[in-house]
Amino acid sequence: MMEYFVSALTQVVQPLNLAVILLGTIVGILAGAMPGLSSIMALTIVTPFTFSLGGNSGILMLLGVFCGAIYGGSITAILINTPGTANSAATCLDGYPMSRHSPGRALAISTMASTFGGLFSALALFFTAPMLAKVALNFGAPEYFALGIFGLSIVTGISSKSVFKGIIGAIIGLALATVGIDVISGQPRFAFGSVYLMGGIAYIPLLIGVYAFAQGLTLIEEKVTEKAKKDIKLERILPTWADIKKTSPTILGCSVIGTIIGAIPGTGGDIASWLGYTQAKRFAKDSSQFGKGDPRGIAAPESANNAVSGGALIPLLTLGIPGDAGSAVMLGALMMQGIIPSPLLFENQPVQVYIIIFGLIAANICMGLLGFGGIRIFSKISGVPKEILTPIIFVFCCVGTFCMNHNVYDIFFMLIAGAVGYFLIKLDFAMPPVILGLILGPTIEKNLQKALVLSDGSFSIFFTHPISCVLIVIAVVSLMLPLITYFVKKKQGKNEEAAAE
Amino acid sequence: MKKYNYIVAAVLLVVGIGMIVGTMDFPYHGLSDIGGGFWPKLLGGALLLCSIGLALETALKKQPDEVTIDFRSEGMKRVLIALGIMVVFSVLTYILGFFVGTFFMVISCAILLGERNKVKLLAIPVGVIVFIYVVFEMVLHTNLPAGILF
Numbered sequence: 001m002m003e004y005f006v007s008a009l010t011q012v013v014q015p016l017n018l019a020v021i022l023l024g025t026i027v028g029i030l031a032g033a034m035p036g037l038s039s040i041m042a043l044t045i046v047t048p049f050t051f052s053l054g055g056n057s058g059i060l061m062l063l064g065v066f067c068g069a070i071y072g073g074s075i076t077a078i079l080i081n082t083p084g085t086a087n088s089a090a091t092c093l094d095g096y097p098m099s100r101h102s103p104g105r106a107l108a109i110s111t112m113a114s115t116f117g118g119l120f121s122a123l124a125l126f127f128t129a130p131m132l133a134k135v136a137l138n139f140g141a142p143e144y145f146a147l148g149i150f151g152l153s154i155v156t157g158i159s160s161k162s163v164f165k166g167i168i169g170a171i172i173g174l175a176l177a178t179v180g181i182d183v184i185s186g187q188p189r190f191a192f193g194s195v196y197l198m199g200g201i202a203y204i205p206l207l208i209g210v211y212a213f214a215q216g217l218t219l220i221e222e223k224v225t226e227k228a229k230k231d232i233k234l235e236r237i238l239p240t241w242a243d244i245k246k247t248s249p250t251i252l253g254c255s256v257i258g259t260i261i262g263a264i265p266g267t268g269g270d271i272a273s274w275l276g277y278t279q280a281k282r283f284a285k286d287s288s289q290f291g292k293g294d295p296r297g298i299a300a301p302e303s304a305n306n307a308v309s310g311g312a313l314i315p316l317l318t319l320g321i322p323g324d325a326g327s328a329v330m331l332g333a334l335m336m337q338g339i340i341p342s343p344l345l346f347e348n349q350p351v352q353v354y355i356i357i358f359g360l361i362a363a364n365i366c367m368g369l370l371g372f373g374g375i376r377i378f379s380k381i382s383g384v385p386k387e388i389l390t391p392i393i394f395v396f397c398c399v400g401t402f403c404m405n406h407n408v409y410d411i412f413f414m415l416i417a418g419a420v421g422y423f424l425i426k427l428d429f430a431m432p433p434v435i436l437g438l439i440l441g442p443t444i445e446k447n448l449q450k451a452l453v454l455s456d457g458s459f460s461i462f463f464t465h466p467i468s469c470v471l472i473v474i475a476v477v478s479l480m481l482p483l484i485t486y487f488v489k490k491k492q493g494k495n496e497e498a499a500a501e
Numbered sequence: 502m503k504k505y506n507y508i509v510a511a512v513l514l515v516v517g518i519g520m521i522v523g524t525m526d527f528p529y530h531g532l533s534d535i536g537g538g539f540w541p542k543l544l545g546g547a548l549l550l551c552s553i554g555l556a557l558e559t560a561l562k563k564q565p566d567e568v569t570i571d572f573r574s575e576g577m578k579r580v581l582i583a584l585g586i587m588v589v590f591s592v593l594t595y596i597l598g599f600f601v602g603t604f605f606m607v608i609s610c611a612i613l614l615g616e617r618n619k620v621k622l623l624a625i626p627v628g629v630i631v632f633i634y635v636v637f638e639m640v641l642h643t644n645l646p647a648g649i650l651f
Contacts, residue, residue, distance in 0.1 A: 052641045164555040168513060171548045175520060178544065182537035189541060190523060220583045220614065221576035387614035388625055391607040394587075395629055398599070399637060399645065408595060408646045415587050422580070426569050427505050445540045457532030 001350075008354030011056055012362055020057045021359065024064025025366040026374075031065070032072020032084045033378050034389065039069030039085055039269075041212040043329040045396045048204055048403040050333065056352075060359040062333055066326060067363040070269055070306050071114040071371060075378050078106045078298070087269030087305040090277040094290060094297025101293075104234035105243065107375050109298045112239045113251050115368030117303035120255035121262065121310025122360040125317075129346075129357070133318040136343035141450035142461050146471035148444035151321040153475035154264070156433045163479065165429050173437015174444065176201045183442070184449060196409050203332040203438060204404045205414035208397050210431045211325075213418025216393045218425075219386055234379065237372050247299035250280045258304035262311020268325065269305035276304025310360055317341050317353060320443065325432040331439055336404075505570060506559040513552035520545030582613055598648035600630050 011017060024046065031042030046065050050058030073085030078095035091110065098106040139147070152174075156166035179190045180200030191197040239247075254276035261272040280300035281290045290297050312327040320341040322328035334341055339352050346353055370378075401414040421431060455461035463469045520541050527538025571577055586609045594602035607626035616622060637643040 049641070052643065162555070162558060164551050164558055168548065168551045168555065171544055171551060175516075175541070175544050175548065178541045185528070185537035187527060187537045189537060190520075217580050217583060220610075221580045385616075387611050387616040388621075390614060391610035391625065392629060394606060394610060395603055395633065398590075398594075398603075399633060402599075402645060403637070403641075403643055406644070411594065411646075412591050415591060419584055419587075423570065424509075427509060428569070429509075448540065449535055452532050452535060455533075459532075 004350040004354050007351045008358050011351075011355055012060065012358040017057055017060050017359075018362065018366075020053060020061040021064040021362050022366050022370070024061035025068035025363055025370055026064075028065035028068020028070075029072035029075075029367070029370060029374075029378055030068075032069035032088075033075045034072075034084060034384060037084070037389075037393070038211070038215060039066070039073070039087070040325050040329060041215050041393075042069045043326055043333075044204070044207045044211050045393075045400045047207075047329060047333045047336075048400040051336065051404065056355055059334065059337060059339070059356060060362075062330060063356065063359045063363045064366060066330065067118055067306070067309050067360070067367045068370070069326075070309060071111070071118075071302075071367050072378070073305075074110045074114065074298075074302050075107065075375070078110060079103055079379055085269070087273055087308075088301070089270065090273040090301035091298060093277065094292070094294050097291070098293035098295070098298065102235055103379075104236035104375075105240070105295075106293075106298055107234065107379070108237055108239040108372070109243055109247060109295050110302045111368060111371035111375065112244070113247065113254075113299040113302040114306040115364055115371065116251050117255045117258055117306035118309055118364035118367060119361060120252075120303075121259040121307040122357065122364055123310075124259045124307075125310040125313050125360065126357045129314050129318050129353070132314065133343045133346040136318055137347070139343060139467070140465070141447040141454060142465045142468040143471070145444055145447040145451055146462060146465075146468035146475070147319055147321060148440045148447070150471040150475045151315075152433065152436055152440060152444075153478045155430075155436050156479065161428055165427075166433055167479065169424075169429050169431070169433035170437045173434040173439075174441045176206070176434075176438050177441025178445070184446070196407075196413075201438065202405065202410065202413075203336075203435075205401045205410045206417045206438060207329055207332065207435060208401050209414040209417030209419075210421030210425075210434065211329075212393060212400075213397045213414060214422040214425060214431075216390050216397065217418065217422045219390050219393075234376055237375055243295050247295050250284075250296040250299045251303040253283070254280060254300045254304040255307040258307025259311040261304070262308035263314040268312075269308045272308045273301035273305040276300040306364075309364075313356070313360065317345060317356065318343060322436065322439070325435065328432065328435050328439060503559050503562075507556060510552040510556040510559070513548055513555070517545045517547075517549035517552060520548065579613055583610065586610060586613070594646055594648065596648050596650055598651055599645040600634070601648070603630055603633070 027046060028039065028042055031037045032039055042065050043062060047062065050061050052058075053061060069085065070087055073083055073088035074091045074095065075084060077083040077088040077091040078099045081092050081096040083089045083092055095106050095110065152170045156163075156170045177200075179197055181188050181191070181198055188198055257276050257279060258272040261275060277297065277300045280296050281287050284290065284296060312322065313330070315321040316327045316331055318341075320331070322331045331341060339345065339349060397414060397418070398411050401410045402408065404410065425431065451461050452459075461468075462472055524538035524541045524545075528536045529538060530536065572581075586606055590602045590606040593605055604626045607629055608622055611622055611625055616625075633645070637645060
């Protein structure tokens with residue numbers, strides 16, 4: 001085991017790799033700090049470029065982007081009351097009131113909490129992932145099929161107001177995964193004689209289309225004209241001892257919350273940050289200052305949403321199930337680099353696993369150093385006008401898409417996917433189930449076939465294996481939950497009406 | 502939104518039927534050897550049921566019709582123009598290459614978003630193209646699309 005740690009650590013601390021982590025973190029912070037750009041958008045655009053860097057450096061750069069973008073969102077949330085990403089919406093509540101009299105103090109608390117949250121979750125990943133992988137080593141085809149369905153159902157259940165729209169999104173993703181030559185029968189499916197489609201639908205053009213290009217179209221639709229050109233002077237860049245003492249228990253508690261939330265497939269930083277904030281407020285001895293600039297109100301959401309980064313990698317690396325949309329992009333990127341996340345990854349490529357874990361730790365350290373050192377520069381980024389930013393996003397979408405396969409048709413496919421995705425998002429269709437469906441589709445289909453061969457064509461195999469049975473039951477319950485909640489609320493409403501009469 | 506929900510449900514219904522019909526002639530030897538057609542058929546059936554479910558859910562909803570897509574709004578008009586720009590960009594990229602397409606796209610989008618300063622309108626695409634050329638063509642040795650004419 002020790003030789004894997006040493007080998008992984010030696011690779012992470014190479015100057016080139018440290019430089020790409022730093023660069024990735026800078027890109028992530030900049031993207032996160034620009035309202036309208038999301039961490040997923042940054043990840044999708046950067047992913048194709050990382051292929052030029054080669055295996056480990058590319059992955060390490062992505063980890064930098066992953067961490068940096070979550071943190072970056074807090075900068076504009078604190079300074080101009082506009083969250084750079086959805087993850088930082090809760091930070092506005094106390095961050096902005098504090099920044100009106102001491103912006104440097106608010107940013108310093110945010111940086112400290114974000115760094116701690118990220119490091120805590122990276123250590124949680126280091127200690128828990130190998131144990132979970134050992135358990136998952138006993139998984140067979142029925143368990144993998146059930147796990148895929150479970151992952152999809154969790155995302156589907158919470159990502160849209162309409163349960164049908166959520167399920168439809170997942171089916172669209174699964175259906176897209178069937179396009180191309182079937183690996184088992186060798187027959188082409190839904191390729192319509194096109195050589196381009198024979199190879200299947202590529203992840204990256206679809207991801208860039210629905211997350212980055214569609215987001216660019218939203219920016220064009222909104223056309224935010226007011227520019228945040230507030231000249232902000234930061235009075236300090238490091239937290240005070242009093243703030244460290246006051247926020248430490250909150251940061252620790254919310255880091256645990258964020259790590260757990262991140263490890264649950266289908267959740268994300270936004271849920272973690274709101275949950276962290278409400279819990280910090282609930283358990284505070286004096287909660288009267290929450291909403292008026294309480295340091296714990298900044299520390300709680302920031303430590304929770306940054307802790308999601310390590311938590312989300314736990315199911316990703318051990319089971320191949322992404323914890324959120326950001327880790328779904330990571331999964332696609334890892335697979336393209338030849339790293340197939342599964343319990344066997346810890347057996348077959350242990351050094352790669354520890355490179356990812358140590359890389360995440362290094363990325364969080366870089367994020368902290370950049371946060372404390374470069375906050376004065378990052379705080380100016382929100383002033384970049386949209387008329388310059390949006391076309392640049394489009395150019396990067398196209399270049400990023402092309403870089404993957406050097407095929408101009410990928411650019412056209414990305415544009416079509418983005419346009420369709422934009423209208424589907426407007427109609428409340430969530431994109432994470434589509435992406436997860438596309439990623440998990442081949443695993444689900446392959447294991448369904450294998451399980452049916454093993455059971456001689458009986459579906460009972462999925463219910464006679466305990467883990468598979470439990471996962472399928474949870475999947476069904478999570479899909480039914482919105483319907484159950486709807487009927488319970490309806491019944492409650494009727495009871496209240498009757499009581500009022 | 503009701504109208505659009507019905508349109509989406511109808512389109513998905515057709516897609517679902519298409520998936521089932523399109524894999525009809527795939528070999529199937531029972532559940533122990535399902536072949537390549539079983540899974541798409543299953544998905545097609547699920548899509549069909551969900552599209553009917555979506556249509557029913559929309560019809561039974563008592564809440565007022567929430568308009569989320571208004572093709573007459575200024576914002577949507579800009580989006581449609583942007584999509585038109587991307588179509589022209591695609592054609593230009595395919596025929597004349599990526600840099601010509603990018604020059605047109607960046608200028609058009611900047612004008613669409615309200616930029617009127619001529620110096621900026623010229624400087625932004627030139628700056629972007631130089632950056633892309635240096636990073637991708639010179640440093641990363643990526644040959645961006647040169648177009649069928651060149």
